[in-house]
Amino acid sequence: MDFALSPEIEDLRARTRAFVEAHILPVEADRSTWDDHENIRLDALAPLRARAMRDGLWCPQAPVDRGGMGLSVTARAVMYEEANRSLFGPVVFNCAAPDDGNIDILSRRATPAQQDRWLQPLIDGKARSAFVMTEPAPGGGSDPGMIRTRAERHGDTWRITGRKWFITGAGAADHFILIARTDHNADEKRRHLTAFLFHRDSPGWEITRRIPIMGPEEHGGHCELSFDGLEIPDSDRLMEVGDGLKLTQIRLGTARLTHCMRWLGLAKRAMAEAQDYIATREGFGIRLADRESVRLMMGQVAHDIQIGRLLTMHAAWKLDQGDFARKEVSMAKIHVADTLHQAADTAIQLCGAQGYSKDRVVEWIYRYARQARLVDGASEVHRMVLAGAYAQEGDRFWTWGA
Known part of the structure; x- marks a missing residue:
């Protein structure tokens, strides 16, 4: 076993640390750059993100051909640890949750057309995203088998009804990945969920509240969502019908x-x-x-x-x-x-x-x-x-x- 970092990853570690030291920590130290939820203000974030792009420290989980760094998971472990030496480091490098996980799964499982529409704006820093799964009781939390939000198919369109909550970043998100029940057989354990993509401007849903929490918040907070007939075209289904649990696990x-x-x-x-x-x-x-x-x-x-x-x-x-x-x-x-x-x-x-x-x-x-x-x-x-x-x-x- 060799625990030494390769020269390339060691260089990445050193460059990330130097960037945090020189550019992010001074901004963090100035409390006037913080927003009301104890995160970095967007106007203070923008120039740091632009500099990270110029310095080649942008979107480490995304493919190189779409503007990311294409890092392995082990290389990400090295970079992310250095990035979060500052409270604001991950969001500067575009590797903060929930965008980090959404960029990763869309890069791996979305179709090329879906990547053009839903992924590329996230990589470019022009959109934010949320992963919409957790529900109020008696709905699903750690046990996705309990998910109750329904997706009913009507021709080439899916109609969504239900509630979700504690959805991180929803208040600032443009793009959403939604997990909903499509097989309503109570005995179905593995193929009952499907994943969908939708935009914040789509009618038929709303954010009913931003839930106050104990700690500092990600941009967009933690929100409760209500779905009352949101219509999603089948072309915006992510993976196959019944693959929602598989996608969630990945x-x-x-x-x-x-x-x-x-x-x-x-x-x-x-x-x-x-x-x-x-x-x-x-x-x-x-x-x-x-x-x-x-x-x-x-x-x-x-x-x-x-x-x-x-x-x-x-x-x-x-x-x-x-x-x-x-x-x-x-x-x-x-x-x-x-x-x-x-x-x-x-x-x-x-x-x-x-x-x-x-x-x-x-x-x-x-x-x-x-x-x-x-x-x-x-x-x-x-x-x-x-x-x-x-x-x-x-x-x-x-x-x-x-």
Whole structure:
């Protein structure tokens, strides 16, 4: 096993880090560039995105022939970790959720005509997107078998009725990927869902509210949507009828892991904030950094971050081999979500009142971190995945190869 980065990926890592240091962190440090939801204001974002395009650090998940970087999943792991050294890094490089996962799945599964219409504007930075799956109870959340939003076929058109909620980015999205039930047989388990594409200007649907949340928000927030006869032409169906669950699994496998990549960057940022503070802060005649108890806290978080990096890179490698890497992604998701929260909590504790205040970004990271154990499958669901895999595989659970 060779853990060294290739010269090309090391250069990518260094260029990403230098870009964040020189261009994004100064903007982040100026609170006047933040919007009301604690994200970067769009007028401050635009020049940074233009510079990222010019510097060849744009849309790492998209194909080269459409203007992206065409990176492997393992290369993305390296870049995304460096990108999220800043709170605003991923959105600058056009690799923030949910656009990141939507660009990835459209690049892999949409038809050429669909890519021209729905994908290219996302790659060009001219549109935003949302993935519309989660529903209010008793509808589907972690269990897509419970999805109740219906798509009824009428000739060459599908008519959509139902409700969705906690749809990330919906308030700012132009393009939407919708998962709806097309086989209404209650016994159907694998072919009951279909994916569709629609534009925000299409009639027959509305955003009923932007849901207030605990943490800072992505552009477009987290919204509740109502569908009352939205009509979608069959040409805007994504993959085949009944392939909605398959598409969801393909998209979410990589998307869950890219969350981990970004969260590792945030965890390292929290550590850096803490290190900066304890290096100079003194109490009772000694620097905090020289206290054994403080060193133990920092060492534990550093240990957990490195475990998360190894789990994430192993899952990325398996995805690059064509494996679904289901259990590897679940292991990374559980561990990195916990680690992000622990890193932010430790940083706040060590920075004291300053950490709890908005003078430092660790309180932002702390509030953001709490969602990590929920989004794209709660940690308990991923533990169920691991338990099921072990029950089926036994000692083969720990196989090294692909």
